[in-house]
Amino acid sequence: MRVNYWSASSSAIALTLAIPLFVVVANIFVPAGEVWQHLAETVLRDYVVNSLLLMLGVALLSLTLGVGTAWLVSMTEFPGRRMFEWALLLPMAIPAYIIAYTYTGMLDFAGPVQTTLRELTGWGYGDYWFPEIRSLEGAAIMLALVLYPYIYLLARAAFLSQSLCVLEVSRSLGNGPWRTFFSVGLPLARPAIAAGLSLVLMETLADYGTVQYFGVDTFTTGIFRTWYGLDNAPAAAQLAAILLLFVVVLVTLERYSRRQARYHDSGRRKSPLTRLPLRGWGRLGASLFCLATLLFGFLLPAGQLGLWAIDTYEEMIDQRFATLVFNTLKLAVLASLLALVTALLLNYARRLQPNRTVRFAVRAAGMGYAIPGTVIAVGVVIPFGWFDNTLDSWMREQFDISSGLLLSGTLAALLFAYLVRFLAVSLHAVESGLERITPSMDEAARAMGERPASILGRIHIPMLKGSLLTALLLVFVDVLKELPATLILRPFNFNTLAVRAYELAADERLADAASAALAIVIAGLIPVFLLSRSLSQSREEKK
Amino acid sequence: MKSELELKDVAVAYDGTTVIEGVSLSLKPGVIGSLLGPSGCGKTSLLRAIAGFEPLSCGEIHLNERLVSQPGNSVPTEQRRVGMVFQDFALFPHLSVAKNVAFGLKNMDARQRDARVNELLQLVGLGHLKDAHPHQLSGGQQQRIALTRAMAPRPDILLMDEPFSSLDTELREQLAREVRELLKRDGITAILVTHDQLEAFAMADVIGVVGEGQLHQWDTGYNIYHKPQNRFVADFIGQGVMLPGKVSEKLAIDTELGRIKGELPEGCKPGCEIELLLRPDDVLHDDESTLRLEVKEKAFRGAEYLYTLALPSGQPILCLVQSHHNHKVGERIGITLDVEDIALFPVR
Numbered sequence: 001m002r003v004n005y006w007s008a009s010s011s012a013i014a015l016t017l018a019i020p021l022f023v024v025v026a027n028i029f030v031p032a033g034e035v036w037q038h039l040a041e042t043v044l045r046d047y048v049v050n051s052l053l054l055m056l057g058v059a060l061l062s063l064t065l066g067v068g069t070a071w072l073v074s075m076t077e078f079p080g081r082r083m084f085e086w087a088l089l090l091p092m093a094i095p096a097y098i099i100a101y102t103y104t105g106m107l108d109f110a111g112p113v114q115t116t117l118r119e120l121t122g123w124g125y126g127d128y129w130f131p132e133i134r135s136l137e138g139a140a141i142m143l144a145l146v147l148y149p150y151i152y153l154l155a156r157a158a159f160l161s162q163s164l165c166v167l168e169v170s171r172s173l174g175n176g177p178w179r180t181f182f183s184v185g186l187p188l189a190r191p192a193i194a195a196g197l198s199l200v201l202m203e204t205l206a207d208y209g210t211v212q213y214f215g216v217d218t219f220t221t222g223i224f225r226t227w228y229g230l231d232n233a234p235a236a237a238q239l240a241a242i243l244l245l246f247v248v249v250l251v252t253l254e255r256y257s258r259r260q261a262r263y264h265d266s267g268r269r270k271s272p273l274t275r276l277p278l279r280g281w282g283r284l285g286a287s288l289f290c291l292a293t294l295l296f297g298f299l300l301p302a303g304q305l306g307l308w309a310i311d312t313y314e315e316m317i318d319q320r321f322a323t324l325v326f327n328t329l330k331l332a333v334l335a336s337l338l339a340l341v342t343a344l345l346l347n348y349a350r351r352l353q354p355n356r357t358v359r360f361a362v363r364a365a366g367m368g369y370a371i372p373g374t375v376i377a378v379g380v381v382i383p384f385g386w387f388d389n390t391l392d393s394w395m396r397e398q399f400d401i402s403s404g405l406l407l408s409g410t411l412a413a414l415l416f417a418y419l420v421r422f423l424a425v426s427l428h429a430v431e432s433g434l435e436r437i438t439p440s441m442d443e444a445a446r447a448m449g450e451r452p453a454s455i456l457g458r459i460h461i462p463m464l465k466g467s468l469l470t471a472l473l474l475v476f477v478d479v480l481k482e483l484p485a486t487l488i489l490r491p492f493n494f495n496t497l498a499v500r501a502y503e504l505a506a507d508e509r510l511a512d513a514a515s516a517a518l519a520i521v522i523a524g525l526i527p528v529f530l531l532s533r534s535l536s537q538s539r540e541e542k543k
Numbered sequence: 544m545k546s547e548l549e550l551k552d553v554a555v556a557y558d559g560t561t562v563i564e565g566v567s568l569s570l571k572p573g574v575i576g577s578l579l580g581p582s583g584c585g586k587t588s589l590l591r592a593i594a595g596f597e598p599l600s601c602g603e604i605h606l607n608e609r610l611v612s613q614p615g616n617s618v619p620t621e622q623r624r625v626g627m628v629f630q631d632f633a634l635f636p637h638l639s640v641a642k643n644v645a646f647g648l649k650n651m652d653a654r655q656r657d658a659r660v661n662e663l664l665q666l667v668g669l670g671h672l673k674d675a676h677p678h679q680l681s682g683g684q685q686q687r688i689a690l691t692r693a694m695a696p697r698p699d700i701l702l703m704d705e706p707f708s709s710l711d712t713e714l715r716e717q718l719a720r721e722v723r724e725l726l727k728r729d730g731i732t733a734i735l736v737t738h739d740q741l742e743a744f745a746m747a748d749v750i751g752v753v754g755e756g757q758l759h760q761w762d763t764g765y766n767i768y769h770k771p772q773n774r775f776v777a778d779f780i781g782q783g784v785m786l787p788g789k790v791s792e793k794l795a796i797d798t799e800l801g802r803i804k805g806e807l808p809e810g811c812k813p814g815c816e817i818e819l820l821l822r823p824d825d826v827l828h829d830d831e832s833t834l835r836l837e838v839k840e841k842a843f844r845g846a847e848y849l850y851t852l853a854l855p856s857g858q859p860i861l862c863l864v865q866s867h868h869n870h871k872v873g874e875r876i877g878i879t880l881d882v883e884d885i886a887l888f889p890v891r
Contacts, residue, residue, distance in 0.1 A: 459637075
């Protein structure tokens with residue numbers, strides 16, 4: 001029998017990428033002794049309750065912001081609508097831990113808000129009540145402010161793709177525009193909204209920086225504490241496994257919703273929707289609602305970071321900062337190239353050999369996007385450490401040489417973790433590019449006398465260029481923003497912008513952290529720009 | 544005269560399931576052939592086998608007197624000198640119209656290539672669009688560019704897979720005529736795959752009716768309509784009814800409509816129970832006729848009415864009548880038979 005190289009190599013990639021997952025799940029069966037008993041009796045309940053409450057809060061707020069703004073910009077007309085359509089994506093550029101410490105700096109006792117309040121009223125310390133941002137509610141608000149764009153994007157697309165006919169049928173049956181929205185528009189968009197919500201909740205579960213900074217005990221902080229504080233790997237892995245259980249529920253919800261969304265697709269729209277022109281208070285309210293979302297989600301925190309950076313950049317931007325930037329870029333470039341090569345290999349395997357094994361392998365390889373960085377990190381450290389120790393002791397016994405740490409504590413471990421977590425991004429970008437090259441284009445080229453290799457050069461590479469660049473950029477930015485896996489897996493004394501910003505903020509040096517944070521936010525604008533460009537392109541095509 | 548394309552007992556299979564088998568046909572240079580059949584009948588597989596995209600599980604394909612396909616051995620598509628037009632046109636979106644057309648022109652210098660591209664674009668009346676990109680063209684324009692691109696390298700044979708199916712109905716007929724004219728002018732040998740019999744009639748000199756994994760008949764349009772070789776062809780092409788009858792002693796057929804005379808196919812023995820294919824145009828309306836039948840249903844077709852008439856036994860027959868002969872349902876109208884070609888089938 002001939003060996004099928006595509007099936008074999010894509011299965012090998014998928015299996016390798018699944019190692020962290022297998023390790024975490026397998027650790028359920030490793031006795032963690034008294035530590036687990038201790039965890040279960042004391043903090044486990046808090047982790048579950050806090051994680052659930054956090055998810056609930058984020059869900060409510062991000063739904064309000066995401067669905068509300070999506071409906072306004074896609075179905076109605078009001079001043080600034082065209083600008084808000086892309087500007088509402090801007091909060092995606094700010095990682096949650098950065099917005100969290102920015103708001104902390106703005107709202108704490110010495111911050112600009114309370115200072116102004118005291119100046120206006122003449123109150124002193126202890127004279128008044130001020131909401132505490134560093135709380136579970138605060139964390140929910142921070143996360144929702146930067147995560148709602150997931151819902152916004154999917155809900156907006158769903159509203160725009162709704163067949164005008166369906167809405168017109170409702171109008172012709174005597175329903176007004178509002179009733180039509182609640183009885184037809186919203187239910188039709190529900191699967192898309194649910195898919196967006198599950199992405200938001202996955203990010204919420206994966207968050208470490210915000211909850212740690214605000215002192216909210218959730219699974220991610222629990223895993224860190226068990227790992228570093230109690231030095232108990234099996235117990236940390238078991239916490240990670242419970243966290244995975246939550247993730248599985250969300251992934252199932254997302255998959256199910258996306259399938260439903262296909263059924264709910266009510267067909268191609270022929271003519272552009274006539275937007276409902278808002279008047280009077282509605283008009284003002286719509287503008288204000290979108291403006292407030294944008295203001296709190298992006299303009300205020302980004303502005304504050306800018307002010308701090310202006311204050312502190314002279315001290316902060318030095319040789320050390322340059323090393324930081326260089327480290328970060330090196331890591332992000334390597335990771336995005338690695339992800340791109342892997343994604344190309346898997347996508348071509350699926351194109352050229354679309355059998356069941358390959359299709360399953362490609363899907364499995366993309367699962368990492370749902371797994372929190374903390375969980376992946378735990379799943380990487382345990383097997384890599386075991387490998388290094390085993391090899392080392394074997395080398396000592398056999399050759400009296402110490403092989404030391406080959407995998408764990410090196411960039412290799414970190415790059416592998418990034419690949420597991422972000423491959424899906426690359427896979428998706430390459431896939432959407434490759435889809436545009438229909439099989440009949442390959443065949444047309446062959447009929448005109450081209451060999452497969454030259455088809456790659458004359459058709460595939462020119463047509464894929466844009467998608468490949470997108471794939472690189474998106475992973476690049478994701479690596480830049482990633483915090484928890486980097487914290488656990490980075491080599492000793494190896495810092496990135498995200499880690500440095502986080503450490504400075506944790507030391508209450510908020511203004512000093514601004515330069516690194518602002519660099520991350522600016523890089524984060526790249527995917528927002530790409531997204532908003534594809535939004536306006538899809539609008540052009542509809543015309 | 545040599546033949547441009549020859550298929551000998553060809554079969555195509557996917558994963559061990561045979562989709563089409565036992566196909567033999569040949570096509571002379573300059574002739575336009577068509578493979579006509581319902582969807583999923585294997586006609587596209589056959590075309591793709593000719594192009595070299597599918598391997599054969601049995602038989603041989605010769606292109607321009609060269610053996611190009613046999614089981615386990617296939618000349619790659621790029622060495623076959625075939626042109627192919629796809630259902631979705633498969634224009635390269637990153638290339639301009641001129642560059643799309645020039646794609647297959649490799650063994651020419653730049654000046655020759657430009658000249659060939661310009662000549663072809665003028666021919667299809669799209670010279671002014673040479674710098675446009677495919678997405679800026681209408682469906683009909685894209686179709687013409689796809690055809691031009693396939694014709695540019697002067698292939699030995701042009702293969703067209705449902706080339707008109709993504710276009711509007713009115714555009715289809717017009718383009719089919721235009722394309723036929725173009726191919727005939729350059730004497731191009733071509734095969735068109737389609738499920739639309741009118742398209743096949745309009746384009747092709749010779750039509751192969753494909754169904755249920757085999758080629759049923761390879762013949763002219765007139766013959767597959769009036770002299771179908773089996774029931775599948777008779778049912779698939781046009782309209783008509785099967786009229787029961789009996790071969791009489793004098794080698795004519797006795798039916799409820801009387802004795803029908805004509806040249807009978809071979810193998811018809813007197814006394815044999817058979818069914819006769821009666822097309823709507825075999826039944827003529829004649830007010831003078833003594834044979835009068837009741838109108839059961841009528842369908843207005845613009846120039847004609849299609850009447851469904853009932854014989855005394857209840858057997859329906861179809862009759863195509865100029866539309867100013869407007870009769871009511873229930874009325875009895877006179878008819879005469881004018882069966883020129885007799886198509887007989889054994890009783891089921």
